[in-house]
Amino acid sequence: MRDGAGQTDDEATAPARRGAGELxxxxxEVLQHGGAPLSPGEVRERIGGDLAYTTVVTILxxxxxxxxxDRRKSGRAYYYLPVADExxxxxxxxxxxxxxxxxxxxxxxxxxxxxxxxxxxxxxKMLADGEGG
Amino acid sequence: MHVAIYLPLVIPLLAAVSAxxxxxxxxxxxxxxxxxxxxxxxxxxxxxxxxxxALSALIRLPVVDxxxxxxxSAVAHDDAVSxxxxxxxxxxxxxxxxxxxxxxxxxxxxxxxxxxxxxxxPGAGEVVVTEDVDADAYTVPGWPCRIVITQGMLRALxxxxxxxxxxxxxxxARNSHYLFTALARLAAAANPxxxxxxxxxxxxxxxxxxxxxxxxxxxxxxxARAIAHAALASAAAPPERVTAVTALGLIAxxxxxxGPVPRRVAALLAPPPGLSLLLLVAAIxxxxxxxxxxxxxxxxxxxxxxxAQGQPV
Numbered sequence: 001m002r003d004g005a006g007q008t009d010d011e012a013t014a015p016a017r018r019g020a021g022e023l024x025x026x027x028x029e030v031l032q033h034g035g036a037p038l039s040p041g042e043v044r045e046r047i048g049g050d051l052a053y054t055t056v057v058t059i060l061x062x063x064x065x066x067x068x069x070d071r072r073k074s075g076r077a078y079y080y081l082p083v084a085d086e087x088x089x090x091x092x093x094x095x096x097x098x099x100x101x102x103x104x105x106x107x108x109x110x111x112x113x114x115x116x117x118x119x120x121x122x123x124x125k126m127l128a129d130g131e132g133g
Numbered sequence: 134m135h136v137a138i139y140l141p142l143v144i145p146l147l148a149a150v151s152a153x154x155x156x157x158x159x160x161x162x163x164x165x166x167x168x169x170x171x172x173x174x175x176x177x178x179x180x181x182x183x184x185x186x187a188l189s190a191l192i193r194l195p196v197v198d199x200x201x202x203x204x205x206s207a208v209a210h211d212d213a214v215s216x217x218x219x220x221x222x223x224x225x226x227x228x229x230x231x232x233x234x235x236x237x238x239x240x241x242x243x244x245x246x247x248x249x250x251x252x253x254x255p256g257a258g259e260v261v262v263t264e265d266v267d268a269d270a271y272t273v274p275g276w277p278c279r280i281v282i283t284q285g286m287l288r289a290l291x292x293x294x295x296x297x298x299x300x301x302x303x304x305x306a307r308n309s310h311y312l313f314t315a316l317a318r319l320a321a322a323a324n325p326x327x328x329x330x331x332x333x334x335x336x337x338x339x340x341x342x343x344x345x346x347x348x349x350x351x352x353x354x355x356x357a358r359a360i361a362h363a364a365l366a367s368a369a370a371p372p373e374r375v376t377a378v379t380a381l382g383l384i385a386x387x388x389x390x391x392g393p394v395p396r397r398v399a400a401l402l403a404p405p406p407g408l409s410l411l412l413l414v415a416a417i418x419x420x421x422x423x424x425x426x427x428x429x430x431x432x433x434x435x436x437x438x439x440x441a442q443g444q445p446v
Contacts, residue, residue, distance in 0.1 A: 107273075110269075115367075115368045123398065
């Protein structure tokens with residue numbers, strides 16, 4: 001299963017009502033609570049719904065490519081699990097996947113939001129003024 | 134029916150233009166509550182008015198007249214709402230209900246997912262420090278909420294500034310701030326005129342957490358510096374985090390006033406806002422007028438129906 005090759009056929013097979021980010025998050029959830037490496041078939045079962053097997057495989061290999069999942073080969077199938085946690089690395093990557101959902105800002109309370117260029121200049125000026133005065 | 138019935142449709146516009154002033158001038162906790170409750174009340178009122186307008190057309194249908202034993206001449210004579218207006222109102226109401234339903238469902242799912250994410254985070258403590266070099270810090274809603282801070286963020290801040298960051302995120306966690314944003318956005322989904330109000334609720338909870346952190350540190354300037362340093366450090370992170378949504382936000386910002394971060398810093402460098410009773414009363418009065426005109430319109434419609442049924446009014 002090539003990671004790049006799966007992209008376009010995934011867009012076609014994924015049910016239109018669920019975005020790609022949402023599906024990734026759902027798959028991650030299953031693996032995080034799975035307790036053991038899972039095969040695509042097992043992931044598909046636990047997610048429920050009407051996902052195509054190929055869609056699950058594509059999502060798993062895409063997450064693997066992103067470095068969020070590890071996989072082990074056993075027999076002819078790959079078994080997937082969240083990457084071993086160098087403290088919290090997977091946590092952060094999961095948050096990035098959550099980010100892709102539309103409700104991002106409303107769910108995760110970020111300390112600081114993104115800056116525009118003029119904001120950045122303004123902030124530097126404010127800090128410089130503070131040091132001068 | 135009187136012109137007053139249309140007031141709840143106009144008042145959200147007033148709320149939209151005054152939301153920013155309220156968020157700037159009131160103490161942030163008061164502003165958060167006021168804006169959230171107002172958004173919900175105004176969304177309810179405008180939906181109720183749409184419903185009443187649609188109903189007033191419904192009672193003109195021969196079928197409804199027959200079932201309700203209404204006098205057609207009384208209905209036609211007394212009701213000032215034209216049929217096209219009523220049909221438009223009905224369509225808007227259906228659109229509003231659908232949008233609110235969808236947004237609510239999506240939000241509930243996001244929150245549930247975040248809760249699971251929070252419980253899946255490593256360790257058992259409230260704060261999770263990741264070894265990530267990119268500066269980032271956020272609170273994930275859950276039971277309990279978890280606070281994620283990256284090494285990159287800790288490195289960008291002095292010890293005092295780290296204290297401000299922690300106090301800020303803890304304020305979000307302790308006060309379930311995500312519920313305010315969720316409710317305000319629900320109101321904005323039902324009535325898009327309220328979107329600026331929902332945006333200001335998002336800003337007001339940040340200010341709430343800023344003010345609380347500044348009070349705990351006993352140093353407003355330190356709190357301002359913590360936010361400025363954290364924002365500049367986050368801005369240096371790789372651009373992959375800029376999703377389409379944030380990119381759109383940035384484009385909107387470029388064209389106008391400073392974004393939320395400089396606004397927060399400036400607010401901390403100024404004295405804390407006192408409780409302005411005048412503003413508070415004015416805002417509550419607006420919402421009350423909205424509610425009163427819904428009640429009045431409902432009473433009028435009820436009277437009309439009773440009249441048409443030949444009962445004493």
